[in-house]
Amino acid sequence: MNGEYTQGIRTNWRQFLLQTVTVFAVGLTMGSQRNVVPIMGEELFGIESLLIIGSFVVSFGIVKAVLNLYSGKWADASGRKPILILGWVVALPIPFILILAPNWWWIAAGNVLLGVNQGVAWSMSMISKIDLAGPDERGLAAGIDEAFGYTGVAVGAWLTGVIAAQYSLRPEPFYFLLLVIVVAALIAVVLIEETLPYAKAEATVEPDGGDGREDADLAFTEIVKRATYRDRTLFAVAQAGHVENFVDTLVWIAFPIFLVSQGLDVAQVGVVVGVHSGAYFLQVYTGRLGDRIGRKPPIVLGFFLAGVGVLGMVFVDGYYAWIVLSGIAGIGMALHYPNLISAVSDAAHPLWRSTGLGVYRLWRDLGYAVGAVLIGLTVDLLFIEAAFYGTAFAMFLSGTYVYLRMDETHPEFGSHEPPELEG
Numbered sequence: 001m002n003g004e005y006t007q008g009i010r011t012n013w014r015q016f017l018l019q020t021v022t023v024f025a026v027g028l029t030m031g032s033q034r035n036v037v038p039i040m041g042e043e044l045f046g047i048e049s050l051l052i053i054g055s056f057v058v059s060f061g062i063v064k065a066v067l068n069l070y071s072g073k074w075a076d077a078s079g080r081k082p083i084l085i086l087g088w089v090v091a092l093p094i095p096f097i098l099i100l101a102p103n104w105w106w107i108a109a110g111n112v113l114l115g116v117n118q119g120v121a122w123s124m125s126m127i128s129k130i131d132l133a134g135p136d137e138r139g140l141a142a143g144i145d146e147a148f149g150y151t152g153v154a155v156g157a158w159l160t161g162v163i164a165a166q167y168s169l170r171p172e173p174f175y176f177l178l179l180v181i182v183v184a185a186l187i188a189v190v191l192i193e194e195t196l197p198y199a200k201a202e203a204t205v206e207p208d209g210g211d212g213r214e215d216a217d218l219a220f221t222e223i224v225k226r227a228t229y230r231d232r233t234l235f236a237v238a239q240a241g242h243v244e245n246f247v248d249t250l251v252w253i254a255f256p257i258f259l260v261s262q263g264l265d266v267a268q269v270g271v272v273v274g275v276h277s278g279a280y281f282l283q284v285y286t287g288r289l290g291d292r293i294g295r296k297p298p299i300v301l302g303f304f305l306a307g308v309g310v311l312g313m314v315f316v317d318g319y320y321a322w323i324v325l326s327g328i329a330g331i332g333m334a335l336h337y338p339n340l341i342s343a344v345s346d347a348a349h350p351l352w353r354s355t356g357l358g359v360y361r362l363w364r365d366l367g368y369a370v371g372a373v374l375i376g377l378t379v380d381l382l383f384i385e386a387a388f389y390g391t392a393f394a395m396f397l398s399g400t401y402v403y404l405r406m407d408e409t410h411p412e413f414g415s416h417e418p419p420e421l422e423g
Contacts, residue, residue, distance in 0.1 A: 005201040007134030009141065012198075016132050016141075018191050020148050022084070023125040025184035027152020029091060030118055031277065032177040034157040035270045036164050037098070037107065038256045044169060045104045050384070051376030054253045056108040060115040061245075061368025067119025068365055072127070072358020073220060076351070079196045080124045080131070081188070087120030088185035095178035099171040121184075122149060123361060127354045130345055131195035134202065135411070138345050139295070142338040143287015150280030150337075156180075157277060161270020169266075203350040223352050227344065227359035233416050236406035237343050238363040240299065240336070243398035245367030246375070246391045247306055247333060251276050251326075254375055258313075258384050259322065268319055272326050279330025280337065287338035294413040295339040295346070296406055302335030303399025311392035314385045340364075346409035347416060 009016050033056075041053040075083050090113055097110035126145045133141035160173035167173075218226070227234050251273060259269045286298055309329025316325060341357065348356035375387045407416035 005198045007132060007198055007202060009133050009137050012132040015193055015195070016129060016144075018187060019125050019128050019132070020144060022184060022187060022192065023122060023129075023145050023149040024152040025180050025187075026118060026122045026125065027149040027154075027277075028156040028180045029094070029152075029177065029184075030114065031153035031156020031158075031274075032160050032173060032180070033098075033111075033114065034153060034252055034277070035161040035256060035266065035273055036169055036173050038253050039164075039260065039266055039269075040107070040169050041104055042257065042260075045107075047104055049376070050253065050257065050379040051373070052104065053257075054249075054372035054376040055104075056111040057249055057253055057372040058369045059108050060111040060118070061249075061365055061370075061372065063112045063115030064119035064368065065115075065362045065365040067116055068123050068361035069224075069358045071120045071123045072354040072356070072361070075124060075127060075196070076354045079194045080128045080354075081192055081194045083120055084124035084128075084192060085185070085188045087117050087122075087124065088181065088188050090120070091117035091181045092185070095174040095181065098174045098177070119361075119365070121188075123354075123358065125149075126341070127357060128192075128195040130353070131198040131202075134198075137291065139287040139289075139291035139338060139342040140284075141287070142341040142345070143283040143285065143290075145283075146287070146338045146341070147281045147283035147334070150277045150283070154274040154277035154280070158270045158274035161267050161274075165265065165267040165270075199350050199353065218349070218352055220355065223355050224359050227348075227356050228363065231347065232405060233407045233409060234344065234347055234360070236402050237340050238360055240303065240398050240402050240406075241340050241360055241364030242367040242370070243394050244303070244306070244333065244336065244340070245364055246371035246394050247310060247329060249368050249371035250310065250375055250387060250391045251329075253372060254379065254384060254387050255313075255326070258388075261384070262317070264319060264322075272319075272322050275323050276326040276330040276333075279327050280334050282331060282334040283338045286335045287342065290339040290342050290410070294408045294410040295343040296402070296408045298339045299336040299343070299406070300399050300403045302332045302337070302339075303395050303402065304332070305329075305335065306332030307392040307395035307399070308332070310388055310395065314388045343406075343409045346411065346414070 041047040129141040129145050163173045229235050256269050306329045312325040344360045378387045408414040409416045
C-alpha cells in the first residue's frame with residue numbers, strides 16, 4: 001500500500017481521534033432532542049396524540065435515510081470532508097428553531113435539518129474511520145464509531161434533562177446544543193483531513209477485493225439492487241437494520257411519555273433514556289468481538305437481548321428496574337449495531353463501500369419513520385404498552401430471519417460470496 005496512506009487505527013490515531021470527537025458531537029446533537037422534545041410536545045404544545053408527537057421522528061427518519069444513500073455516493077465521488085462540513089453547516093439553524101418554534105409543526109420541520117445533519121455527518125465520520133482502519137480492524141472501527149456516537153446521544157439526553165429540570169424545557173437546553181454544533185463545524189473545517197485516498201490505496205493493493213472479485217465498477221443502481229435484495233445476506237442485514245431502529249424510535253418517543261405517566265420526573269427520564277444509549281459504548285468491545293468470532297453470532301444474540309429488554313419494561317415497576325431493563329435493551333443493540341455495519345463493509349468492494357453502506361443506512365434509518373408511524377398508531381388506537389409488545393415481537397422475528405438466512409461475511413470465518421454479476 002502507498003506508505004502515505006497506510007491503514008491502521010494506531011498509524012492514523014490523530015485523525016481517528018478527531019473523527020471520534022466528531023461522531024460524539026453528532027450524538028450530542030441527536031441526544032439533545034431525545035428527552036426534552038417529546039415532553040415539549042405534551043406540556044408546551046398540548047399534543048396528546050403520540051402519532052403527531054412522532055411526526056418529528058418521521059421527518060427525521062425519512063430525510064436521514066435518503067441523505068445516507070446519497071451522501072455515500074457523493075463521498076465516493078468527491079471525498080468525505082466536504083460532505084461532513086455540509087452536514088454541520090445545515091445543523092446551525094436547529095437550536096434557533098427549537099427555541100423559537102411557535103407550534104409543533106415547526107419542530108417537525110426543523111427535524112428535517114437534524115436528519116440532514118445525522119445522515120451526512122454521521123455517515124462521513126463512520127466511513128472515514130473505516131477508511132483509516134483497514135480490513136483487519138473494520139469491526140473495531142465501526143464499534144468505536146457507534147459507541148462514541150451513542151455515548152454522545154446518552155450524554156446529550158442526560159444533560160438536557162438536567163438543564164430542563166433546573167431551568168425550563170426551553171430555551172436553556174438548546175444553548176448547549178448550539179455550542180456543540182459550532183465547535184463541531186470548526187473541527188470539520190480546520191482539523192479533519194480527507195480519507196478517500198485510503199480507500200483508493202486499499203483498492204490498489206487488492207483490486208479484486210482480495211478474493212477474486214470483479215465487481216469494482218458497479219453502477220449506482222446495481223449497488224442499490226445488490227445491497228437491497230439481490231444478495232440474500234445483505235437483504236437479511238437490511239431488514240435487520242430497518243427493524244432495529246424500531247427500538248431506537250420507541251426509546252425516543254415512547255419511553256419519555258411512558259415513564260412520565262408512571263410518575264418519573266424529566267431528570268429521571270433522562271437517566272433511563274441515557275442508560276439505554278450509554279450501553280452503546282460497549283460497541284467498542286462488541287465491534288472487536290465481531291472481528292474475532294464473526295459478525296453473525298453477536299447480531300443474532302443482540303436482537304433477542306434487545307427484545308427481552310424492551311418487553312421487560314412493561315413487566316416491571318420502579319425507577320431502578322426501568323434503568324436495568326433499559327440497559328439490557330441497550331446492550332442488545334450494542335451487540336448487533338456495529339456488526340451489521342461490518343457485515344456490509346465486508347461484502348462491499350472498497351471503491352463502492354461508502355455507497356453500499358449508504359444503501360444499508362437508507363433502509364436502516366427508514367426504520368425511524370416506519371417505527372414512529374407504527375408505534376404512534378399502536379398507542380393512539382390501543383395503549384402505550386402495546387407499542388412495547390409490538391417492538392419486542394418485531395425484534396424476535398427479525399433476529400430469527402437473520403439466523404436462518406444470513407451467511408457469515410467475515411473473511412476468515414465466512415461462507416458469504418457475492419452474487420454473480422448480471423449480464
